[in-house]
Amino acid sequence: MKIAVPKEIKNHEYRVALTPTGARELAGRGHQVSVQASAGEGAGFTDADYQAAGAQIEADVDTLWCNAELILKVKEPQPDEVARLTPQHTLFTYLHLAAEEPLTRGLMKSGATCIAYETITDARGGLPLLAPMSTVAGRMAVQAGAHSLEKAQGGAGVLLPGVPGVAPGKVTVIGGGVVGENAARMALGLGAEVTILDKSLARLEVLDDRYQGRIKTVYSTADALETATRESDMIIGAVLVPGAAAPKLITRRMLADMKPGSVLVDVAIDQGGCFETSKPTTHAEPTYIVDGIVHYCVANMPGAVARTSTQGLTNATLPFVLALADKGWQQALRDDPHFLPGLNVHAGQVTYQAVADAFGLESSDPASVVGG
Numbered sequence: 067m068k069i070a071v072p073k074e075i076k077n078h079e080y081r082v083a084l085t086p087t088g089a090r091e092l093a094g095r096g097h098q099v100s101v102q103a104s105a106g107e108g109a110g111f112t113d114a115d116y117q118a119a120g121a122q123i124e125a126d127v128d129t130l131w132c133n134a135e136l137i138l139k140v141k142e143p144q145p146d147e148v149a150r151l152t153p154q155h156t157l158f159t160y161l162h163l164a165a166e167e168p169l170t171r172g173l174m175k176s177g178a179t180c181i182a183y184e185t186i187t188d189a190r191g192g193l194p195l196l197a198p199m200s201t202v203a204g205r206m207a208v209q210a211g212a213h214s215l216e217k218a219q220g221g222a223g224v225l226l227p228g229v230p231g232v233a234p235g236k237v238t239v240i241g242g243g244v245v246g247e248n249a250a251r252m253a254l255g256l257g258a259e260v261t262i263l264d265k266s267l268a269r270l271e272v273l274d275d276r277y278q279g280r281i282k283t284v285y286s287t288a289d290a291l292e293t294a295t296r297e298s299d300m301i302i303g304a305v306l307v308p309g310a311a312a313p314k315l316i317t318r319r320m321l322a323d324m325k326p327g328s329v330l331v332d333v334a335i336d337q338g339g340c341f342e343t344s345k346p347t348t349h350a351e352p353t354y355i356v357d358g359i360v361h362y363c364v365a366n367m368p369g370a371v372a373r374t375s376t377q378g379l380t381n382a383t384l385p386f387v388l389a390l391a392d393k394g395w396q397q398a399l400r401d402d403p404h405f406l407p408g409l410n411v412h413a414g415q416v417t418y419q420a421v422a423d424a425f426g427l428e429s430s431d432p433a434s435v436v437g438g
């Protein structure tokens with residue numbers, strides 16, 4: 067199969083979808099791998115590394131896309147990339163479509179087959195291609211929030227661990243999944259007072275057992291959210307309803323109850339965000355202030371630690387990439403019921419129910435699309 071790896075073009079996105087190690091696996095199975103010149107540079111991989119692994123380097127982006135059957139990316143396609151997609155292409159990347167109607171319609175119009183990392187499942191009910199980047203983003207969320215609490219960033223001037231004689235800061239994490247647990251662990255490690263809210267009692271049980279009271283667990287209700295807004299120095303939004311737009315859990319009205327200079331870190335921004343006042347930001351300008359509250363809403367947080375993130379992401383994606391390359395997308399999805407929900411768009415049709423619901427579109431059943 068002809069496989070292309072473009073250089074990512076989203077603001078400050080330095081990850082790459084395939085490492086030289088992955089290129090070697092693909093080339094060794096007889097696939098033709100083309101990597102855009104300097105695509106791996108931000109993650110520490112040179113063109114020569116890819117060539118040594120059996121890939122060819124393509125300097126011309128038009129040629130790269132025109133010759134490809136399978137396109138491997140990290141971030142959702144940007145408008146210039148959507149314009150390059152045709153029915154010949156299978157695109158494998160993060161998509162987060164429920165947060166972005168123009169992108170959804172653009173992919174439908176392209177006729178391409180679009181498979182999302184974030185809706186692939188596993189036998190334990192997890193999201194194995196989201197989890198490594200959720201781990202990174204959860205761990206970064208506390209770093210980003212702690213920096214935002216500094217006065218120079220518009221924050222309240224609170225040091226999360228406090229000092230002897232001064233109480234630590236309070237961090238509330240909404241959503242105790244992969245992002246939430248990793249954020250809570252970092253906040254705990256820094257010495258903050260940490261609370262996790264979740265709608266899933268089963269998940270709260272796991273967290274309670276794991277942290278033995280060092281992290282408080284609270285069932286998420288309107289009351290609990292109001293208490294969190296009144297008391298917290300930092301709130302981290304980490305909820306997910308897979309494939310769907312995030313619920314808005316903190317409204318603009320509730321910001322008035324927060325302490326001035328408190329910080330909201332909306333990690334769920336890639337699914338539209340879980341705070342009413344959230345809008346996507348970039349690493350170039352990560353924060354903004356609404357009603358005295360600092361908002362950090364970067365939609366590609368792991369891009370900032372591209373070396374670690376690229377390795378973590380590609381460890382998880384490579385087996386799926388190999389299946390797509392070896393079998394073609396239809397057979398690969400037919401053979402694996404956990405890969406099948408990755409299919410979001412094919413030949414103009416949305417094939418993921420929550421995305422179709424977000425925009426009032428008809429959805430096609432992915433199982434009938436792949437046949438069998």
Ligand SMILES: NC(=O)C1=CN([C@@H]2O[C@H](COP(=O)(O)OP(=O)(O)OC[C@H]3O[C@@H](n4cnc5c(N)ncnc54)[C@H](O)[C@@H]3O)[C@@H](O)[C@H]2O)C=CC1
Pocket residue numbers: 184193196197199200201203240241242243244245246263264265266269286304305306307313315332333334335336337364365366367368
């Ligand atoms: N901004 C960024 O750079 C990145 C963002 N993310 C995003 O972070 C979000 C969280 O991802 P994961 O932790 O992997 O998901 P997850 O599925 O592991 O955890 C989500 C948790 O939210 C809980 N939840 C759902 N609705 C809730 C509600 N109304 N109230 C309280 N809890 C609720 C669920 O019970 C679950 O425990 C996703 O939107 C993901 O795409 C992930 C990586 C990078």
Ligand SMILES: CC(=O)C(=O)O
Pocket residue numbers: 160196199200336365366367368369
């Ligand atoms: C999950 C995601 O959107 C990211 O890693 O950028």
Ligand SMILES: [Mg+2]
Pocket residue numbers: 160162336365366
């Ligand atoms: Mg994202």
